[in-house]
Amino acid sequence: xxTPAGLQELIDDGVIDxxxxxxxxxxxxxxxxVRCGDEVRCAKVYKDMGQRSFQQRVxxxxxxxVRGSRQARAIGKASKFGRKEAEAAWKNAEVDALYLLAxxxxxxxxxxGYFNGVLVMELVTDAxxxxxxxxxxxELSADTARAWxxxxxxxxxxxxxxxxxxxxxxxxxxxxxxxxxVIIDLPQVVSAxxxxxxxxxxxxxVGNITISLSxxxxxxxxxxYAEEMWALFEQGELQPESELxxxxxxxxxxxxxxxxxxxxxxxxxxxIIRQQGREAALAED
Numbered sequence: 001x002x003t004p005a006g007l008q009e010l011i012d013d014g015v016i017d018x019x020x021x022x023x024x025x026x027x028x029x030x031x032x033x034v035r036c037g038d039e040v041r042c043a044k045v046y047k048d049m050g051q052r053s054f055q056q057r058v059x060x061x062x063x064x065x066v067r068g069s070r071q072a073r074a075i076g077k078a079s080k081f082g083r084k085e086a087e088a089a090w091k092n093a094e095v096d097a098l099y100l101l102a103x104x105x106x107x108x109x110x111x112x113g114y115f116n117g118v119l120v121m122e123l124v125t126d127a128x129x130x131x132x133x134x135x136x137x138x139e140l141s142a143d144t145a146r147a148w149x150x151x152x153x154x155x156x157x158x159x160x161x162x163x164x165x166x167x168x169x170x171x172x173x174x175x176x177x178x179x180x181x182v183i184i185d186l187p188q189v190v191s192a193x194x195x196x197x198x199x200x201x202x203x204x205x206v207g208n209i210t211i212s213l214s215x216x217x218x219x220x221x222x223x224x225y226a227e228e229m230w231a232l233f234e235q236g237e238l239q240p241e242s243e244l245x246x247x248x249x250x251x252x253x254x255x256x257x258x259x260x261x262x263x264x265x266x267x268x269x270x271x272i273i274r275q276q277g278r279e280a281a282l283a284e285d
Contacts, residue, residue, distance in 0.1 A: 006045040006118055007032065015115055016043060023131055028187065033123060033131070041112060042131075044119040046091045046187075094187040095119055097164060105240065106158045107151070107182045127178045135181060135212060136171035145216035151180050152209050153225045156202070158240050160233055165190040165198055169205035171212040192233065202226050224248040 010016045016034045023031040034043045098111040110122040124132045167190040175182045192198045206226035214220045223246035232238035
């Protein structure tokens with residue numbers, strides 16, 4: 001295949017030896033399978049984003065640290081320089097998060113360096129050595145679904161313990177491997193203590209995973225892990241190995257229960273629509 005422009009410089013510098021094939025392409029990045037010596041890895045080539053996407057990402061960037069006060073002011077004003085700095089901060093966020101989370105024992109692809117807008121990292125594979133499928137593409141037994149739910153909740157706890165929330169966790173950002181689920185795609189990672197929407201995003205992350213796995217183990221819908229771990233986090237008592245029950249009594253005087261329940265109902269309806277879509281696609285095949 002023709003070497004993508006974003007990777008030719010890495011070949012010239014000896015960072016990678018060969019581009020083997022494209023893996024996936026999205027609105028924010030393209031990922032390629034590459035060879036580095038005797039190892040096969042993947043390279044994520046970030047795309048430059050337009051003003052529309054810049055505005056959409058503001059909610060995630062709240063509370064993030066930038067290099068200096070000048071950069072912070074420029075980002076806040078959304079000037080041309082500010083957008084450039086925000087773009088760089090957006091890309092760097094995933095790189096920094098991967099190193100931090102890997103060190104914290106979170107199941108993420110192992111990073112191998114960031115070079116000129118390209119993130120080189122571990123290629124997550126299935127039992128046959130092929131790139132691993134996403135969680136939404138596999139069928140699981142009820143026991144496996146419950147076990148993977150426990151694993152993913154524990155990963156979210158470990159992330160929260162180092163001050164981070166994924167911000168966009170779903171069945172599309174989790175890979176299924178023989179050793180269990182692996183979390184991917186972290187450019188929108190959120191500061192747990194610096195972002196006003198952190199609690200909402202945490203609840204959404206856990207809710208998305210719970211709803212996805214409830215296809216195989218419906219009782220998971222009765223758990224309330226997000227609320228439980230957030231309460232411990234606010235109290236400064238959350239630890240990587242904190243024992244969670246999945247039960248939590250909501251203080252109706254402090255929480256808009258109707259809003260929370262509507263969010264759950266909406267998420268469930270989205271899950272049903274996705275499932276119907278999968279079943280329709282299988283029927284056509």
